[in-house]
Amino acid sequence: MSRKRAYFFSSRSFLWKLTFVNIAVMALALAVSSYTIYNTACMLVEHMGPSYKYHNEFFNATLFRYLFIITTGGILVSGLLQVLFTRRVVNPLNDLLESTKLLQKGMYPEPIRAPKNKKDELGQLITQFNELIHQLESNATERKKLISDLSHEIRTPLTNVSGYLKAMESGVIEGSPEVYRSLLNETGRVTAMIEQLDHLAALDNQLDEDEPLVPVKVEEAVHRSQAAFRAKREEKQIEMEVDVERAVVKAVEKYVEQIVANFLDNAIRYYEGNGPITIRGEQQSDAYRLEVCGPSQTIREEDVPHLFDRLYRVDPSRSDATGGRGLGLAIAKEMTTRWEGDIGYERKGDDNCFYVTFPNRHE
Template identity: 35%
Template sequence: LIAIIDESLTEYFASRVSWSGVGSTVDRVSYLTGREIAILNTEGEPIVARSRSDRGERNRDTQDFTSARIMVDGDHVGSVLVGPVASRPTFRPYRGPARSPVQGEALREIQEPSLRQFTDTAFRSLLWSGLGAGLGGILLVSLLSRRMLRSVRTLTKAAHQLGKGDLSQRVAVSGRDEIGELTSTFNAMAEGLESAERQRRNMVADVAHELRTPLTNIRGYVEAVRDGVLEADQTTIQNIHQQTMYLSNLVEDLRLLAETEAADFQLDLAPASLSEVVSRSVEAFLPQAQAQGIRITFGAGTDRTAPERQVTIDRTRIEQVMSNLLQNAITHTSAEGRIDVAIEKSEEAVSVTVSDTGEGIPSEDLPYVFDRLYRVDPSRTRSTGGAGLGLTIAKQLVEAHGGTIRAESTLGKGSIFTFTLPLDLVNLS
């Protein structure tokens, strides 16, 4: 080994004619061989070494070191000392030949290459780990941002299309995060708008249909009188008046329906006797019922003799509800039929029931009786069947009071309409 090291150092000096920069070569050789190596000049002074005297250690014997003279073209240019396998990053002192000027002088220690290699490796590992983590983080953020931005762009595009009138826009929900919740909200909003638009169009179409027939009839009567086909007698005038009243009632019902559906609809709430309100409504329809041979009865329930508890209601609106229910019952009850009105109270609510012995409602039509412009029997004339708005208005007014309304019917035996109001109406105004 000493011969190989000596040969390498000889070639190094021969190529450079000096020991300048030999430290890196010594470091590599020491690292590869695991030996302590030092180079001395021709005077025995260390060229690549560091003193240990600053650590306060005594010079130790160098008998376990191997030395060799470095010769170039027969000239002595220095010496090399090779120690055993290094366990510490130091060299022991070299006493040299007899009367050496450096005898007993401690050599300066050489930095152990393996430690530097360890620190370099650790630094490179940390550097690459940091770079890898940074690149991974950037990639992850980029992917997440791209996904979020893609969802936001899709929502934005759908919102623009929705604003242009395309109410069929829907966006696929991609997750349960905030973007997913926003997407679900957007879809619900779009569905609500589409449903409202569909109802509006149906409403316009239905109203146009309802208006067309009486207007056509009035026009026909007027043109017939003008052309001399009909005489302007009492019958013709009565028919024209009947069609005109139907139009007037239809317009009033539409106005009332729009009023109840408005966001700023207000009730004029005040304590009132519900029995009195219902009784007055029944009395108002007695002449019409008697003219058609229909009997109307009114009962206040099992507790009629008990002191009546007033309820907080809008009297005018509840009278409208009763008028619509009674008119519907009279319309669908034949002569010699009966209409019963009753009030039942409980601890928390009061219920009003209007039942008749009329023709009844088919079970397949029962769920739709409160829909606007819905008539169970489309063949029934508008003068006798109405426009199909009365029950819709009654439902809107009852629900505005915080109550509920329902319908029961047996075909051929009659129908029962019941609306229930809470006794204590709080914060409804």
């Protein structure tokens, strides 16, 4: 007998406890009803007079017998129905119990089959639990990938530095400004990555602190963010167009500026082609949408779902050349969750467009 079936038949089973309680309540109700009916009927027959004494006794005995049979049968039938219907409620709870035990062991259980009526409390509980399992599995997969990617990212420059140092030690190459510059570049790659990881860790701590949402003037936040990139744009001779509809959104102001800065940094870093970088903002029916677009290579369709994953880089060779570490968009996504907004990517003509939304809030 399986462990699950053994528990089902044990006295500790919630199903049997609930069944026994309900049967006891129904038995008491039927017994009281039968007793009341029996006494009332006997009293009415006695009022018919002494000439009906024999018939009274026969009637009382027959009535008692039928009431006993009906009451006993009612208890048995209702008890059986109670078990059948209660099992439909308890079985998902037993599955939930077994799944939580697997979670305690570090294993991820299969999704629990939800009841037909998913809108009741039990259905919502099962649905939420299944979503929790899916999220935990996704987090575990992302964590493994993060560790793997991070190991690769750090190992590559350190291997290069180690190779240079061993070659210099053995006399294969001699120290020169070019060699020292290469060593400095490799150590700079590691330093830049660690700084971004520190930024990401600091952001997680800030999100845990639950900073309050405040009114933010979008056009002012955009102006402050894009002003910081003026020198970099002029160096690459990139024009910029800003068309931001005036609006006040509920958000964390420094997060809004950081998200715009991350979008602009990507647009400038991977700029290829002709045309300006554009910043647009418009009020839509359910949210305010802010987007940054710039001409660049088309992002492969298989890469799009992972653009906002930590340490994910669409083209490692291009990222190495430009200094990208695949953390800017991940940071932007973490920030956006603070006000329950949406963040995403779209291809418009020759432009890669990244957008963020701010839900309308009526208070």
